[in-house]
Amino acid sequence: MNLKEKLIVIKENGYQAPPDTFQLIQEMIHNIGSVDAELRDDLIYTILSHWIPGNSLTANELEQLLPVILDHNHLHFKLGETNTDSVFTRSFSMLVIPLVLERHRESPFLSREQIHQIKEKVFYNVQEERDYRGYDEEKGWAHAIAHAADALDDLAQCSELDNNDLITILHLVYEKMIITDRIYSDGEDERMVRPIISVLNRKILSQTYVEQWIQSFGDVEKNPEFLPAFRQKNNIKNFLKSLYFRVKFYKVDTDLCPTIEHTLYKVEKVYYS
Template sequence: MKEDILKIKLIQIKENNYEINFDDLYYSLALDMLKHIGTTDAILRDDLIYNIFAKWISQNRFSNQQLQTFLEICTDNDHLMKCVGNENDDTVFTRTFSALVIALIIYSHNQKSFLPDNMIFQTKDSITEYYTKEIDLRGYIGNKGWAHSVAHGADVIDELAQCKTLSKKDLQELLVILKLKICQGEYVYIDGEPDRISIAVRSIFMRGHIDRDTILEWLESFKNYNSRENWSIELYHQKINSTNFLKSLYFTLKGSIEDVIVFDKIQYLISNL
């Protein structure tokens, strides 16, 4: 289906309270939506395709098998991994909005437990590879809307962290890649990325598998990016990103955990990075 025709159809569906007359059309139209998930038309991509996916998944319009098919599509080389490693081109929209659909599917799984364990592990591996290789860190792009790779990837990790299938080792791996994304120095995050990452970290901590000593060790490792002797703009950016993240994490964890030692560590790091 051509993009302009799809846009007209989706506008009509949204105006019709997200309903279609024939149930079997939800799935076929969703497949067409995935073909255009990376469009540079922000209204079609964000306001229509993503929001309609979110609405239909919440309304249980798809079978468990259909959701599994969507997950397989979204994690393939034409979606989540499409041209990963490219920077400042439009392929970023395909990757990041595929990630958002993955987050929707994993959220649904966390409510209904319909994905087999192997798909959870495969998705964890895919998002780990994607998040590690993604270097297009732009948030909002003028005339094209949100790219937001760091935030969208964190949304997937947030949902994955709540999957009971994942072990302590899996959760520790997710903490590692989140930290790497926080501590990059090529770009200073300006579009709320530290907040989204801190929500994912909270979900990891809330699983109860990561003990206090491991949390403290992870937090302490942020000091490795502080170097006053060998100053560079990249190190300065790393410090800004790390400090902003720790500030966000402090308030994100408030009300979720009551470990004074962890909060003291975070406060200390904010003041001493």
Template structure:
């Protein structure tokens, strides 16, 4: 199915509130949507394909094996890693909207438990690799809509962190990978990426499996990176981007946990406050 035909069909489905019972084969249509999930047309990609897929996933339209197949498709080399490493090209839309398929699937898994431990491990490995390798962190692209790689990946990390299959070392690895995007130097985040990444960090911390020493080391790493003078091989602008991005993340995280009293939030709150006012962590 070509993009024009798909757009027309999804617009018809939209007029009936995305009712899947109006579609003969929803899963087959979902596969067509996945083929066009990176289309540069923001209406087709975001308002039609993504909204329809997320709605149908949340409405239990797909069987367990179909959800697993969609997840595997979204995370394969032709979707999540499609032309990975490119910057300023339309390939980013395929990657960033593929990773955004994870949150509704993981949310449904918390209700239906169709994923196994090995599935969670594979998702984690793919997501961590993506966080490390994605270089195009544009937020909103004029005439083409949202790319938002860091925000979308953070949304996926937030849902993945809630999986009981993830243990201490898994959560620590996920937090470290998230920090790579926090310490972005290519551009300053201006589209609420800091808040989305902070919510992912809250989900990781909320599991209360990380030791205090690990939390202290993590905040200290962020503080050191934020306060360093211009680093070797980095321009003044890149250094400023990194410092601003880290500060905004730390502030967003502080406000996200300021009223949380369960462990480890009092410790995290204290560490962040010391770092933000310039003290030693």
């Protein structure tokens, strides 16, 4: 049987791990960027999401996989390309990281140095990622920005990350929410709010700093061309609205709501004047 056939059998059997789990996972990671959406998403990622948190791999085996996930053939594979198939490798390698961090939170096995290595690799990926596609009708989910948000969310919950790291997360979210290339249309704004809520829950950054960060969305230098400026404005509005209602829903730092409101009014003066 080829890899896809093997994984279909595993799925049909309730995701029970076979005796050669580690060897099979190595093959899965090698194919994590397949343009076959069923293989990449429904099978490889879904099975990993059962096996990694479910202790089908030992801590030692996960430590062996981690450098592979983070390397230039996976998380950083052809980083900076746009509208190419390389995004699937980067994006789905990114999705493995929250699974590893979830396992670590339940039963710590990563050193502080390893957490910081993950952090640096993720931060660099988010900073340099330029493929902003969500769903591709032919090849399925690319969703690099949404998957990056998931990894940032899990990292923000790690006690190993300090004040400066949380500030970097805010900066990275800001940079990805003010893009002019396209209007996010596949829930990226909602996903990017998750790491912000996790940062707020850490109770490390001052409210004044967070307020200033929110206000900075109203001070973005406007692109002189209509379409890029229009796309950027809509991305900012959608993000601020998502942040507003999530803050209210979780009742976390609700004192930020007036700041979000006033920033939104400033961004969209046409409808709020």
